[in-house]
Amino acid sequence: MTLATPPVAPKKPHVESHHGIEISDDYAWLRDPGYPEVTDPQVLAHLKAENAWFEQRMAPQQGRIDTLFKEMRGRIKEADKSVPQKDGDYLYWIEFEQGAEYKKWWRRPVAGGPDQLILDEVALAAGKEYFRLEALSVSHGGRLLAWSFDDNGSERYTARITDLASGELLADEIPGTLGSLVWVAGDKGIVYTPANEQWRTDRACLHWLGRPLAEDAELYREADEGFRVSAGLSANEEWLILSCGDHETSEARLVPAADPLAPAQLIWPRRSGVEYDVDVVEDIVFIHANDTHENFSIVYAPLAEPTVTAPLIEGSDDVYLTGFELFQDFWVVESRVRGLDHIEVRYYGEFDRVEPIQFPEASYVAGLGDNPEWAVSTLRLSYESMVSPASVLEYDVSARSMTTLKVQEIPSGYDASLYTTERLEIAVRDGTRVPVSVVYRRDRIAPGPLYLYGYGAYGIAIDPGFSTARLSLVDRGFAYAIAHIRGGDDLGRAWYKAGKLERRTNTFTDFVDVARGLIERGLTRAGHIAISGGSAGGELIGAAINSDPGLWGAVVAHVPFVDVLNTMLDASLPLTPGEWPEWGNPIEDQAAFELIRSYSPYDQVKAQAYPPLLVTAGLNDPRVTYWEPAKWVAKLRELKTDQNELLLKTNMGAGHGGKSGRFESLRETAEEFAFVLWQLGVEG
Secondary structure (H helix, E strand, O other), X not given: OOOOOOOOOOOOOOEEEEOOEEEXXXXXXXXXXXXXXXOOHHHHHHHHHHHHHHHHHHHHHHHHHXXXXXXXXXXXXXXXXXXXXXXXXXXXXXXEOOOOOOOEEEEEEOOOOOOEEEEEHXXXXXXXXXXXXXXXXXXXXXOXXXXXXXXXXXXXXXXXXXXXXXXXEEEEEEEEEOOOXXXXXXXXXXXXXXXXXXXXXXXXXXXXXXXXXXXXXXXXEOOOOOOEEEEEEOOOOOEEEEEEEOOOOEEEEEEEOOOOOOOOEEOOOOOOOOOEEEEEEOOEEEEEEOOOOOOOEEEEEEOOOOOOOEEEEOOOOOOEEEEEEEOOOOEEEEEEEOOEEEEEEEEOOEEEEEEEOOXXXXXXXXXXXXXXXXXXXXXXXXXXXXXXXXEEEEEEOOOOEEEEEEEOOOOOOOOHHHEEEEEEEEEOOOOOEEEEEEEEEOOOOOOOOEEEEOOOOOOOOOOOOOOOOOHHHHOOOOEEEEEOOEOEOOOOHHHHHOOOHHHOHHHHHHHHHHHHHHHHOOOOOOOOEEEEEEOHHHHHHHHHHHHOHHHEEEEEEEOOOOOHHHHHOOOOOOOHHHHHHHHOOOOOOHHHHHHHHHHOOOOOOOOOOOOOEEEEEEOOOOOOOOHHHHHHHHHHHHHOOOOOOEEEEEEOOOEOOEOOOHHHHHHHHHHHHHHHHHHHOOOO
């Protein structure tokens, strides 16, 4: 269809009252009452009209999109494979074939023999608009493969089992799973977590191979609707670990993997605000917890009396302990110091022996890679920086030496010496110094265009890693910046807490003040900044354009969580009860209601000029429902006083992550960058 003007959503009066306050929502009708099925003709017609407007307005940019896409694709090694990793009697790896959107999973016997294709995502995705693999788990004996997939973006995965000896797909089929698949009981059973009607994993179940689903045993059921249940194995694979928790409280239980129907042993009973995770070596349980310090400590205890603990690593204001992994002869601790990753090897019985692993750059991202075996002498590590492509490293623990196994290859060429990266600290309005990671070409002329990315929620740090797609902006004179704002845990748990609940608005003001600081440092100027964020980062973007619209020259909000108040008032939605510890519960708490209402981007849209805006949504998205961005765009169209572009693109066959293929998703990035270049008037 060809449209003369942007689509205008009709207004249908809808009023609700909470705490004696009436809220009017004229676009509430965009939520299909049959969700997750979306069949309402008027809703679908409106979304399709918005998509048609997007296509129509972006059509003149198609040449630029094609150029960007070709550049980005040219930086990807199309025929590529991972470094094989030993697990038991086999070496495992993945491969992409030339031009393929999806992977193939391979193995071969360590003792010698032919390569075996164990899972072909290319074949599984054939003819489908969307395909995503969730879990893949080879049985301990190596004969069976459990795997799960989603082919519509709803994140309800169907689990299947393949006999790798015969290639036969077994009759066992488990629909509606979410999370890992764990082999137990001598490979006779598989533990999974089903998603209930509200897309919440409130149970862990055991499926016996070859038996009807009706005979599956329930191993654990969680009563708190805000908690989610997950399942995994201890590093030595002797214990099934059943965990549950929300964003601030957790609990763990152990069950013998050989006897999954045995009574579960609770490690620590839940205490509000206490998070912990566990692993086991012999008869000792290691516990990583925040009960004595918000940056976590690590303690150990007898498995028979897990509450009788002794310290291994005390909590510290300076060191944020992010996790640990156990191996047969040593254990490894991961942490962050002022936002920089640290990895160190430690030893059982020699708790004072600490061997840090050294890395070459002053700013980088490093972590443990895939290390599936219990008895190892080397560790697989990952490493990258904003100017260094991703590398796979192997660390010899006894020799304390590093070998590079693979460096990300960029077929079209890449010269790291052309680029430089900085880690700045910018003082924001309350005096806090916020880190900012920046990369740009050494020959860049400042002030120039700048692309600023932020997230700032759930204690998720945004690492300053490498991106080949980003080069398409940087090579056109952009500086690319990541604002490590409060709400993430980039600088530790206190950094996270300073951007949640009653301090949520720190996240938004940090982001705005970082932009102003980058202007003051001469990197860019007002109106020449593109900003981007997705999901909770889209909430950040929505707040920033409401408060300071004149700073931004182009805005991209991916599946943005912008209807915060209405979503947090609706306990029937998939994520809402589990989100209350993050945002507050406006149903029961009037102060939380008033605070959320004061910053919720949808509620705070007003009559003013807004910058050019590109918004995306996924019709099947269970995390940020499609109507949030649709309602937001409708309200912006109604109230904004400018003639700037406002585009909404809804993926009608995808969910929260957009398109699933590696090149299809890249084309969406090319669309975003083309929009940014168009709106900022940057050539190329």
